Amino acid sequence: MDRFVTASRKRKRHVGGELDQASHSKKSREAPEEELEEDYGEEEEDMLLKEFSQPIPWRKIEAEGLDCDYCLLFKTDEANELFNALERELEYFTGDQAKVQVFGKSYSVPRKQATYGDEGLMYSFSGVHLLARTWTPTLENIRDTVTKATGHTFNFVLVNRYKDGLDHMGEHRDDERELDPSCPIASVSLGAARDFVFRHRNSRGGAGRGGPPPVKLELAHGSLLLMNAPTNTNWYHSLPVRKKSQMPRINLTFRRILKKLK
Numbered sequence: 001m002d003r004f005v006t007a008s009r010k011r012k013r014h015v016g017g018e019l020d021q022a023s024h025s026k027k028s029r030e031a032p033e034e035e036l037e038e039d040y041g042e043e044e045e046d047m048l049l050k051e052f053s054q055p056i057p058w059r060k061i062e063a064e065g066l067d068c069d070y071c072l073l074f075k076t077d078e079a080n081e082l083f084n085a086l087e088r089e090l091e092y093f094t095g096d097q098a099k100v101q102v103f104g105k106s107y108s109v110p111r112k113q114a115t116y117g118d119e120g121l122m123y124s125f126s127g128v129h130l131l132a133r134t135w136t137p138t139l140e141n142i143r144d145t146v147t148k149a150t151g152h153t154f155n156f157v158l159v160n161r162y163k164d165g166l167d168h169m170g171e172h173r174d175d176e177r178e179l180d181p182s183c184p185i186a187s188v189s190l191g192a193a194r195d196f197v198f199r200h201r202n203s204r205g206g207a208g209r210g211g212p213p214p215v216k217l218e219l220a221h222g223s224l225l226l227m228n229a230p231t232n233t234n235w236y237h238s239l240p241v242r243k244k245s246q247m248p249r250i251n252l253t254f255r256r257i258l259k260k261l262k
């Protein structure tokens with residue numbers, strides 16, 4: 001379990017209820033008052049009531065071996081500001097670091113990428129090893145908002161910038177060994193809304209092999225998608241080309257990387 005200062009720990013308990021409530025929609029969205037009276041001092045209670053007066057409406061997305069939670073984390077104005085701030089702050093990889101290796105051949109990535117996080121953290125996939133740059137103020141702000149909404153802490157973010165609907169991401173799973181399996185991947189989307197497609201590992205290949213049907217969703221401006229275990233074991237995901245989409249999009253996948261592999 002994550003370590004929190006007091007207020008965050010209390011909030012985590014409540015938000016856990018919210019997430020849970022998304023899948024059992026008959027439960028009340030409000031925190032039961034007796035619980036607040038029992039557990040919190042007056043000042044904290046006021047703070048919590050204020051904070052939770054507009055609980056985030058989470059949507060549960062479930063299929064066989066797929067478990068995700070989706071919500072609109074930022075209002076449009078806030079999301080616009082965050083997008084513009086990231087456009088000013090972020091530096092993307094160029095040259096060899098903007099390429100991946102597949103079966104010994106080098107390919108340019110059809111989007112721009114950057115990695116930020118705690119000092120010294122490195123993330124490796126498709127033959128590239130990306131060292132995290134120091135968090136920027138806007139990334140820290142978004143990371144902390146995601147932590148407050150989910151109760152999970154993150155030490156790394158992979159940024160993908162899609163200049164338009166031609167930029168895309170191929171089907172993959174985020175199942176690298178260095179990812180902490182107890183921590184979901186938290187995906188924040190800003191800018192153009194884009195389709196996001198999950199495909200079960202038994203439904204890939206020409207004939208589809210009769211696994212469960214794909215799960216498609218649109219990731220909206222200001223949205224948060226939590227990919228919980230075991231989603232990334234059973235399902236691949238992709239961001240397909242959408243030729244009609246002309247606006248840019250930035251996606252941030254917050255992750256927890258294990259510092260030492262066992």
Ligand SMILES: O=C(O)CCC(=O)C(=O)O
Pocket residue numbers: 158160169174187196219237238239251253
């Ligand atoms: O841009 C997206 O929504 C997909 C990002 C993703 O799958 C990843 O960073 O691993």
Ligand SMILES: [Fe+2]
Pocket residue numbers: 172173174237
């Ligand atoms: Fe991914």
